[in-house]
Amino acid sequence: MSEISSKWNERYANSGHPLPAVADVLLKGEHWLPGTASERPSMAALDLACGRAANGEWLAQRGFHVSAWDISKNAIADIQQRPASRVAVAQVRDLEKQPPLPHSFDVIIVCRFLDRTLCQAICEALKPGGILFYQTFTHGLSNPDFLLRSNELLSLFASLSILEYHEPEPDESGKAEARLIARRQD
Template identity: 30%
Template sequence: MPHSPAPSPWITRFAPLIPAGAQVLDLACGQGRHARYLQAQGSRVTGVDRDGAALQSLQADTAGEWLLADVENGAWPLEGRAFDAVVVTHYLWRPLWPHILASVAPGGLLLYETFAQGNAAYGKPSRPDFLLQPGELLQVCASWSVIAYEAGLLRNPDRVVQRIAARRPLDGAPIPAALLA
């Protein structure tokens, strides 16, 4: 297996909440650090990324479904599909919020971690389009059960992040109207 960075401690902390054999979506999976980790934990992983070389690497040594898709400029490749858990790290494209939330099955888990406002002081990303606003993940998951939420400066490397672990209600709570606008 090619070397890939270690999975995020946020993901490894909450991965035990994902049942063995669960269907998991790793959005913007890149080199597959989370896909490989979750598969080793017994999950069936679907990864989506626009980097064909990264997906080829995953296909070569990791069982799973690997979809090449530019979700920012093309169609959402998973329309109508729902997963027991959705994992997103180091990625933010706000127009996808409705798709991401709808991809979490009722009772399913969202594990999300990415850069937040203030990160520009430490490096990239620095454009506001790619930085979460204060409390944004809490707003996105307002009707869900928040298991854990953190926001602030992390060290080594220095970066400002927000991260959330949230469970979609069993009744499949609707996507907040503000996200659909």
């Protein structure tokens, strides 16, 4: 077991807590979700580095066929054992070793996770017309490797068409998260 998976397994060892809040990027950008209610059951969505999959559950409630991937077996077990879960596929996955396949998803949500080496694979994993919702920290973490630089999301996903972008100043606690919504055109 890797050091990273051990860290996240420890974090998610105590399941049964309420799901965290759904990401602002989804709530504020819901109008960008593709498809109609009748089309969405045939549309694939990915909650990447999902944790307990609050975002995946939210997408499933809106009709998408949702896959939720995380490196933590405890997080995935929590999803699989949750009686009311609507996530179709919950999978333990090391994204560096198994990134998403090209043209696999109509929607991808990434929240509070940053691995710059995966950004191209995320772009390629979107189907043509697919939408990426991405939200992560610009301020407030102790490890600067996991903090975005100013406007960095725009450059990391420059191959996509930007639909919305917001990069707020830090709040009173010193935290801030950038939000990006983008579409794959080709």
